[in-house]
Amino acid sequence: xxxxxxxxxxxxxxxxxxxxxxxxxxxxxxxxxxxxxxxxxxxxxxxxxxxxxxxxxxxxxxxxxxxxxxxxxxxxxxxxxxxxxxxxxxxxxxxxxxxxxxxxxxxxxxxxxxxxxxxxxxxxxxxxxxxxxxxxxxxxxxxxxxxxxxxxxxxxxxxxxxxxxxxxxxxxxxxxxxxxxxxxxxxxxxxxxxxxxxxxxxxxxxxxxxxxxxxxxxxxxxxxxxxxxxxxxxxxxxxxxxxxxxxxxxxxxxxxxxxxxxxxxxxxxxxxxxxxxxxxxxxxxxxx
Numbered sequence: 001x002x003x004x005x006x007x008x009x010x011x012x013x014x015x016x017x018x019x020x021x022x023x024x025x026x027x028x029x030x031x032x033x034x035x036x037x038x039x040x041x042x043x044x045x046x047x048x049x050x051x052x053x054x055x056x057x058x059x060x061x062x063x064x065x066x067x068x069x070x071x072x073x074x075x076x077x078x079x080x081x082x083x084x085x086x087x088x089x090x091x092x093x094x095x096x097x098x099x100x101x102x103x104x105x106x107x108x109x110x111x112x113x114x115x116x117x118x119x120x121x122x123x124x125x126x127x128x129x130x131x132x133x134x135x136x137x138x139x140x141x142x143x144x145x146x147x148x149x150x151x152x153x154x155x156x157x158x159x160x161x162x163x164x165x166x167x168x169x170x171x172x173x174x175x176x177x178x179x180x181x182x183x184x185x186x187x188x189x190x191x192x193x194x195x196x197x198x199x200x201x202x203x204x205x206x207x208x209x210x211x212x213x214x215x216x217x218x219x220x221x222x223x224x225x226x227x228x229x230x231x232x233x234x235x236x237x238x239x240x241x242x243x244x245x246x247x248x249x250x251x252x253x254x255x256x257x258x259x260x261x262x263x264x265x266x267x268x269x270x271x272x273x274x275x276x277x278x279x280x281x282x283x284x285x286x287x288x
Contacts, residue, residue: 116141
């Protein structure tokens with residue numbers, strides 16, 4: 001990535017739309033309940049309190065929406081989550097810090113709590129010679145706290161950006177870039193988190209050797225490398241990291257050739273004869 005020149009206009013942050021969209025229930029089979037927990041805000045630049053509140057509110061609302069759209073969880077928004085726990089004499093900090101480790105984790109009626117922290121956020125010039133080409137950037141760290149099973153915790157991070165031309169830092173297009181960066185960051189975070197709970201899987205192999213995987217944009221990109229493991233071998237949640245700690249040897253290596261919103265097409269670099277539908281995999285390295 002080229003060296004970016006910081007171009008953050010604090011008042012633009014106040015213009016970021018919170019997007020408090022009502023999330024309608026999705027009629028689909030779900031596998032558990034997830035609560036949207038605290039969203040922290042600690043970027044490397046100073047912003048005013050109102051801007052921070054707007055960004056945190058936007059991320060919280062869009063996490064509710066993005067998680068619901070996956071149709072894999074019953075989603076409990078932050079306000080409902082805190083009210084539910086208060087009625088039971090519980091607190092979010094108690095789950096974050098494992099205070100309830102010796103008690104019945106099922107009492108909360110939750111399987112997971114998702115916490116998020118903004119570590120970078122702003123608007124940048126792409127280069128000094130091209131001041132009209134702006135980049136909206138957001139870096140997020142997140143932890144998926146296991147509630148029903150306290151051993152199931154997963155922490156990771158994402159970095160997302162949107163690049164567009166803008167006439168000036170004072171027009172509406174600049175705040176729109178920041179708004180789009182927030183949305184992309186939330187979508188990328190949810191895609192990576194869901195893949196930790198529901199691993200990559202081979203869903204089809206055609207006669208030309210094209211291998212379809214169950215994830216697309218947001219998690220995978222052209223050039224990425226995926227390791228596939230033998231049938232019946234579970235891939236633990238932290239196997240999405242770039243280290244080989246699954247306890248089993250991979251039987252094939254895939255390279256992503258193309259992606260769309262829901263699926264990816266890959267080609268096998270080795271192990272073609274051992275590939276079958278249903279095998280699980282993990283992202284080894286990004287091609288970008």
